[in-house]
Amino acid sequence: MEKLAIIDMGSNSIRFVVLQIADNKSYSLSYQEKESIRLGQGLNQTGELGEDGMQRALTCLKVYKHIMEVMDITNCIAVATAAVRSAGNGDAFLKRIYAETGITMTVITGEREAYLGYLGVINTIALDNFLIFDLGGASVEFTLVHDGEPVHSVSIPLGAVTMTEKFSLGSTIDPEKLQDCLKYIRKKISAVDWLKDTNLPLVGIGGTARNFAKMDQRATNYEMAKIHNYILHLENFEYLYDQITTRTSANRRKIAGLSSERTDLIVAGAAVIKTIFDVVGSQSLVVSGCGLREGLFFEYYAQYCHLAKPRFDDILDFSVKNFIGTLGGVVNAAHVQQVTRLTGLLFDQFQFLHGYGEREKLLLLTAARLHDVGKIINFYDHARHSAFMIGHAPLYGLTHREQLIAGFIAGFHHGISRKTIRAYRYANMATEEDWIMIRKLSTFLALAEASDLTYEQIVKDIHVTFAENVAVLVITTHAGATYNAADYEMKQLTKQFKKEFGITLLLVWK
Template sequence: MEKIAIIDLGSNSIRFVALQIADNGAYSFMYQEKEAIRLGHGLSETQMLSEKGMERAMTCLKVYKHMMDVGHIEHCIAVATAAVRNASNGDDFLKRINKETGITMNVITGEREAYLGYLGVINTINVRDFVLFDLGGASVELTLVRNGEIKKSVSVPIGAVTLTEKFNTSGDPDPDALEACQKYVGNQLEEVSFITDAGLPLIGIGGTARNFAKMDQRITGYDLSKIHNYILSYDNFENLFIEITTRTAVNRKKIPGLSSDRSDLIIAGALVIDTLFSLTRSQELIVSGCGLREGLFFEYYAAYANMEKPRFDDILEQSISNFLKALPNTNYQHIQQVERVAAMLFDQLQPLHGYGPKERRLLVTAARLHDVGKIINYYDHARHSAFIIGHAPIYGLTQMEQIDASFIAGFHHGISRKIMRSYRYAHMPSEEEWTMIRRLSTLLALAEASDLTYEQLVDNIEVAHAENVIVLILTVTPGATYNAADYEMKQLLSQFKKEFGASLLLVWK
């Protein structure tokens, strides 16, 4: 068992995460903590870290050190970003941290900060071409990514805290102050030529981006309370932008989803994002809950696991594998068999259902995770699996695709209105998606039934088509007894006919 702590000392917040790596290589979070310490407050005027900010940071760091001692965490990666990087007393503060806590904290460059944010995103969001920004308190890191690789990156010394102080946008800023701030931000960002007219999705890291996602979720009634990989359209952003910049400070705090500790910084941060939308001509903002800290971990994990590079070739496969390895008593033989049979059924019946690679990926995901609900309770575990899959740290799918996969798995013992009634997200899929979910869950149910005895007896599947009849020819291992599987699969014949409009005939050989 390996344990690691990561500390990110930013201009506005300090974050602490503790993770563990099991002997089988599975990694998982043990703890996380965040505090708004405003370390960069006053930096733009004095060029120094304030005593109050440093004291707030020290209070947190001493708590984190105690937690590491109690948790027997010996390895700590601690980094400081723009505030300490730009402050004239930054080095002295780092020495004080080491003297009083024993924590060795290193200042990282803006370029490295951008790279770590990229690692956090590229390993958790399945997008290959995008403009990435990491908006902090004292800087914004910009990165152009093409075909999954960094092409250019830069750190620009403007952030939510420094802009707020420079243009006094925290309270009820007058139009002149807003115009001056926006003009200043525009002049700074126009120098970054590689983002101009990129026409790519924006991916945003940082508290401002996350707050916009939360506000949009509350206003639109979005039920899934998950920020990572949430997609915010440009039109929705603009509506929120107008609300934020025209309300008084008192009324701004009443906007649903806006964090109280960020209401004074949100205007400056919003002006930066609005300018980025304008310059890049992007039509959507994908909000990432993963960034620098995750990038530091992936870098560490790559070295720990002897990976060639700190990137996963298939983030969906990696995240599913990691999640399963973190669970006890996983029956890998059964999972692999159900996945294999479900994929064969999908491929053989493709002319009937007409679905493509996207839907196949959802079915395979559901097949691999269909039994995870047993960790809660064996009885009704399909319903528990649906909930777990919907909320698990599975990367490589959109939020809606993850919900779809959760329902497919939830029906692996047959279509159940009970699950639909008990699962709060039942209204989220469209009618077309529900048709797909029911059909793919029927294939998964057949695959699960074929391995009822956990003997992996089905070797191959072939399909013959007759008029309104699908003949499923199942080849079993020599000497296998398939009576139980045959009985269980036949319980699904009426469901198959209802969903696919054809009768199913089973032939064993």
């Protein structure tokens, strides 16, 4: 097993994560810490890092060094971004860090920061054409992505900390100063020609973007507290922007979801995001919880596992395999492969009956691949445990709703149960039409699961014929196979099939 520590020291916060790569090459996050250090405070006025900010950073780094010693971690990637990059005493501070902690920290360029953010996004969000911005305390990095590849990137010295200080936006807002700030930001961003009127979806990295997602979730009573891949629409952002910029400092703190650590920085951060919306012409912002740190890890992972590149071609397939790999062999691979294959065949054979397309099939197959993961909690009720785990697993390439739907489908792989329905915490995130689809598709999964009741993979092929309101499912087995148990189990689902599809299902074995 390989353990890797990553430290990301920004202008506002410092983050420390530990990831491990198992012998089967699956990876998982095992530790995380984050502190607000305000390293860039005062940088705009003096051009240097202040002693208080440096001392706060050193205090954290000494703790991180101790944690690495406790965890027996010898491999650490530590990077510093805009504050250290632009400070006159940045190099001296890095030497001081090494002298006092033994941690070797590297300053990365704005272009490399943008690229690492791109890697964090492209491997975790299923978009092909979009614009990334990574808003930190002292700078914002932009990356324009076409067909999944970065075509332009730039770093602009506009950050939540520096803009707050430059225009005195930390307490009660002077409308004139806010307008001056907006004009200043617009001038800087508009100077980059390829940012204008792209009309592409925005992907936002950084604490300000994440905090806007949290505020919007609270404002809209969003049931799930997941931030990564959350979609914030322009009209929702504008509502929050008005709330933030028109309230006094004391009343701003009452906004639900606004972090107490970010109350004084949120106005400047909001001004930057508003200007990005205006200049780019986007109508939505996809908030990413993955960025620079994940980019650093994916780069390391690709080298460690001898991959051709640090970008995964199919992020859903990769993340499903990775998640299964972290479960320590709890899933019977041959059984899952058989159930998934037969589930896909049933979907295709009954396509004339259900009318769903490739996206729905993808959700069904994802459910099939993960339907048994709940066994790691408890064999009993493992279908219900699987539903919960799928809904919260680090799976990439699906929307929040789609991931929950895949979990709901898996929850019925032993048949539809009212007990399971009552246990679904996020049931209201699926529409009535979604639940109709979930019940229909889960019937295919339940039939496929029943056909491999004995874990012998006896079914070779299936074929459907239809006549006079009866669907005949012809099941071909391998020579000499005993199918009595599978036949009995599948027949228990024919009543469910008729309820969901309105026709009789007849099983014929040969």
